Amino acid sequence: MMGKHPIDGMTGSFIETLASEKGYSANTCRAYRNDLTEFASFAAEGAVSDGEEDKMPFMVEDADHLMIRGYLGFLHKRNKKKSIARKLSALRSFFRYLVRQGIIQNSPADLILTPKQDKNIPAYLTVDEMFRLLDSIRTDTLPGLRNRAIFETMYSTGIRVSELSGLNASSIDFSQSVIKVFGKGSKERIVPIGRKAMDAIRAYMEKLRGETGTLNENGPLFLNKNKGRLTTRSVARILENFVREFSISVPVSPHALRHSFATHMLDAGADLRVVQELLGHKSLSTTQKYTHVSIDRLMETYDKAHPRK
Numbered sequence: 657m658m659g660k661h662p663i664d665g666m667t668g669s670f671i672e673t674l675a676s677e678k679g680y681s682a683n684t685c686r687a688y689r690n691d692l693t694e695f696a697s698f699a700a701e702g703a704v705s706d707g708e709e710d711k712m713p714f715m716v717e718d719a720d721h722l723m724i725r726g727y728l729g730f731l732h733k734r735n736k737k738k739s740i741a742r743k744l745s746a747l748r749s750f751f752r753y754l755v756r757q758g759i760i761q762n763s764p765a766d767l768i769l770t771p772k773q774d775k776n777i778p779a780y781l782t783v784d785e786m787f788r789l790l791d792s793i794r795t796d797t798l799p800g801l802r803n804r805a806i807f808e809t810m811y812s813t814g815i816r817v818s819e820l821s822g823l824n825a826s827s828i829d830f831s832q833s834v835i836k837v838f839g840k841g842s843k844e845r846i847v848p849i850g851r852k853a854m855d856a857i858r859a860y861m862e863k864l865r866g867e868t869g870t871l872n873e874n875g876p877l878f879l880n881k882n883k884g885r886l887t888t889r890s891v892a893r894i895l896e897n898f899v900r901e902f903s904i905s906v907p908v909s910p911h912a913l914r915h916s917f918a919t920h921m922l923d924a925g926a927d928l929r930v931v932q933e934l935l936g937h938k939s940l941s942t943t944q945k946y947t948h949v950s951i952d953r954l955m956e957t958y959d960k961a962h963p964r965k
């Protein structure tokens with residue numbers, strides 16, 4: 657075992673690199689660690705010889721593409737294709753890191769093809785459903801004003817719920833009608849925001865200052881009842897409480913509001929690359945999934961309207 661490296665130790669240094677050099681969030685790092693721990697457990701299990709009772713630590717130098725294929729076969733029994741693809745992506749990143757560190761010469765994961773994904777059209781609300789949801793939020797209390805500002809902002813900008821939770825009071829530039837957002841990998845982008853969302857934020861901020869005097873310009877914009885930053889889980893729970901009152905045709909989550917933003921923008925003629933920029937997608941292919949929704953609607957309209965089809 658001289659000169660070999662246990663996978664557990666290398667996983668730790670890899671995760672530290674993701675956090676310190678690439679700026680990955682705590683949740684993303686945790687997901688990578690869980691995926692690699694699962695693979696390490698599978699690999700160690702397979703490395704046990706007959707008659708051995710104790711599992712030996714698995715060494716990264718002993719990994720090969722056949723082992724990874726076996727691992728993917730093991731995953732197929734209890735995971736969806738999307739989950740398997742994510743776990744394979746974690747392995748690819750890990751082994752490429754080991755190559756860069758000079759621990760191994762070639763990555764065994766690069767020989768494995770990503771499982772073909774099912775094309776899932778994102779859930780989204782119609783324009784009427786979206787307006788009905790937003791207009792239903794009462795604004796006669798501070799929590800109501802806050803909730804209206806939250807969901808107006810999400811629909812107006814298409815930002816992720818984690819990005820919304822991370823907004824500070826100083827993130828809003830009322831003079832320029834933009835907000836400053838920190839997305840994945842702590843990358844900053846400037847996103848336009850509409851008048852209705854700005855009005856909702858302004859009304860909430862004025863009420864907050866008047867009732868509590870606790871709005872810190874450099875502190876969180878959306879506060880919970882204890883005056884701390886509102887979490888993503890809380891935002892999802894608030895939205896869930898609203899949709900219970902309506903018979904909306906699709907499952908509604910904070911991410912569905914992001915899908916709705918993108919779909920409505922494309923339906924109105926927005927350029928795909930502009931929508932990509934607004935959403936903060938690194939790859940255009942990530943944004944292209946929304947075009948399926950628009951094309952399906954286009955074909956449905958064509959079939960209904962064309963006199964000679």
